[in-house]
Amino acid sequence: MMTPIYMDNNATTACDPAVVEAMLPFFTEQFGNASSIHSFGEQVGKALKEARGRVQNLLGAAHDSEIVFTSCGTESDSTAILSALKANPERRTIITTVVEHPAILTLCDYLEKEGVVVQRLRVDKRGRIDLDEYKSLLSERVALVSAMWANNETGTLFPVEEMAEMAHEKGIPFHTDAVQAVGKVPIDLKSTRIDMLSCSGHKLHAPKGIGVLYLRRNTRFRPLLRGGHQERGRRAGTENSASIVGLGVACELAQQHMETENTTVKALRDRLQRGILAKVNNAFVNGDTVHRLPNTASIAFEYVEGEGILLLLNKQGIAASSGSACTSGSLEPSHVMRAMGIPYTAAHGTIRFSLSRYNTEEEVDRVIAAVPPIIAQLRKLSPYWSVDGPVESPERAFKPAYA
Amino acid sequence: MWDYSDKVREHFFNPRNSGPLTDANGIGDVGSIKCGDALRLMLKVNPESEIIEDAHFQTFGCGSAIASSSALTEMIKSKTLDQALQVSNQDIADYLDGLPPEKMHCSVMGREALHAAVANYRGEAWQDDHEEGDLVCKCFAIDAVMIEETIRGNHLKTMADVTNYTKAGGGCSACHEKIEDILIAVNGRLYSSDAPQKGKTAPVESPVKPKLTNYQRIRKIEETLEAIRPMLQRDHGDVTLVEVDGKKIYVALSGACQGCQMESATLGGIQQKLIEALGELLQVLPVGALATG
């Protein structure tokens, strides 16, 4: 088989070899508990401090004590939202958006059942929110605003810095799920009004199972996990020292490659997108193409279904992911596609290509060559497709029962 | 990634009989574009012999939808219409060496397309009896519509009731919240799950109910079992009445119900239904108990 091509970096990334190398001693000689007085612990403690500093640098945080290590992005998200509700018990409203990751949305759905009021900002066709609508919702009843920095499916960037500013003016704390943004776009938290930010190691070439909650100094906070005094009691549980060290190295590397990400990786993504759209008709890019992550291209191929595309890509060693939730057992297309009003015939055929600094131009060209015949092959099977274009008025020509 | 059999993969990568069939005289369009699966089945039927001389498909859908469509066309070619109509969705799944539970609806869609195409050929109107909800219990492949209907039909109150009647929730526990949501949606509230509603829901020898004659009583038992059977058949099981001995009702469970870990739950569910239908306390026993006892 041909060497595999990985273009699913928004799902997860490969650990950088330098990250793995830095971690290894922490499974062997550096096994100590950072809290211990003896030398076994002391060395680990130093390594954690160094890692914390590296994360602080990447995020542009004012203090290293604002970095709280957690087990994943989801834990950081849950901690932020539950903390805001607990710390401001008289405020029972949360503002978020309809396109958040399930780490936010599922929790909000659950809290709604417990009596919390959840206001979900809608998005337009390009996945953008309306700042006027947002402004009109800001009130003293709001315990927290939580809006993602970058969307995992389309790469669309929200103006979170501006949104945080607006929330701050009304005295409302602001959280952002920046799991997809950290390491891909420059972030300087100290010059913003963002109070909390979630980040996850495995999206930036660190291992899975390590996350960060940035907690601005003087933000009212309640821990999710109570117990020992780790992370100053803000997140109890013995530190995952190997992964924290790995994340530190990954953050340093991300900072070194920030330029690459926004020039080279972006150019590769643009080449891929242009190459595919030039050869496949009835295809378009989803989301806000102006304000977008440099590595992500979400492309809708009309009149075919995504899983088929993925299976055929996979046969050629190409890994991407689909905007359809077909694999998850839920039958409808993703909530993000639905929120943008993408027609079903296109939403089900959406493929997300998400690149990283490890992708090459040669790989991009191989994908550009692979995609058009796959789409043509599946369209040949599609009841909506005629020889080289959709059948005339496709929605009328094929109207299945119980649609 | 996908738990597809080799046969599914093979039919997806090399679909048989795909594309339009110009001289088709029976066409069935079914599926739901919202759910991302839709299929057009085209038949060329010999009007003399009613033999399906050719069958083609066009499918918008996932890998297993395409594979199921391909399999269906292979299975029905050179059959008579009446023979073809015997093909069930389970037959399609079996032909493909099985489908993941989340994908069983693809085989259902195949069977429905067949019925729609035959109806179209015969000039009859086709009514789909299709109702399928989101898959709730993945362990036993039970969807939301099935759970909701069972709750409504049997006035179920608790999680345990739902598990007894449908098996849903009897496995990994992941769907308990979802089932509770359905219970709340139907009942307007959630009843506590301890002390299974004894005496509250199961009418115990209600004096209001007129006493049934022996014949009426057995007819009623049969009717009740008849109503339960489709549910069991969905799980490839079945139940038949063997003997009525006063308060003891002996039944034979077959297929997937038989001897499986859920047998007692299944018997419990049947018993609960019979108690409600007859308004008297009785005991449902497996036929084996009759032989030894």
Ligand SMILES: Cc1ncc(COP(=O)(O)O)c(C=O)c1O
């Ligand atoms: C936007 C966003 N938030 C949260 C998460 C969850 O992160 P984790 O897998 O570390 O819990 C993800 C990862 O898929 C994500 O893309």
